[in-house]
Amino acid sequence: MEQSAPNGSCITMAIHRPAAITDIGARARLVELVAGASSVVALTGAGISVPSGIPDFRTPRTGLWEKVDPMEVAHIDAFRGDPVRFWRFYGERFATLGEKAPNSAHHALVGLERAGRLVGVITQNIDMLHRRAGTRRLVEVHGSIATCSCPRCGGSVAVEDVRERLEREADGVPRCDACMGPLKPDVVLFGEMLSARSLTRARELCEGADVLICIGSSLEVHPVAGLPLLTRATGGRIAIITQGATPLDDLAEVRLSGDVVEELQALAGALAAA
């Protein structure tokens, strides 16, 4: 078929047109699913924060991640072994994330929650954007930058205070008032386990969901990537709104690969009009 096509543009059109029709059908099906469900849950990943200007570190060579290997520098061993180097990287991350604001996709989820259409949001993101947008029932499975804790004595410090300490300390390491130990962000670093409590809450939400909408996640990072399977196992359905392929595409009742802001605004608009 490709050999008989007269030129490249015809091939592009032949692929593009059916895809557009599929998207219209998938959007309508998503509205139908959410409108008919009693328990809808959203699972979000880095893709929902990209429109806020926060790059996905899995996209190679972007911004902050260009010069470092996150698996090495954002690793618990790096924090323990060389807190100055760790905070040289992570302090920049704290400063960058502090300037970012939630986007219309975050706000659309808040609107769905307030309208009684969404029972909760599970996020892999540490950027605080869901909570700043106003999502009330939120499970941050990888933690967040909202606080730092002292691994030695358990002291806790809020993000604004951490930023002040980052600027004040000569070596750039924010320290605990009580024991002067280096503070650690309350995020799940590489090499660390997820908190059992948040994972349990995420599992409960997914098991109870009629519909799980996976947004902006490549669904490749375990154990979060296994959460949609819990929804499926209890008879629920999966919708995926993510650019790029995911390992669970074949299990999804709805598969949309467009812009997350556009898709969520379209969903919210259609539900409001229903």
Ligand SMILES: [Zn+2]
């Ligand atoms: Zn301490």
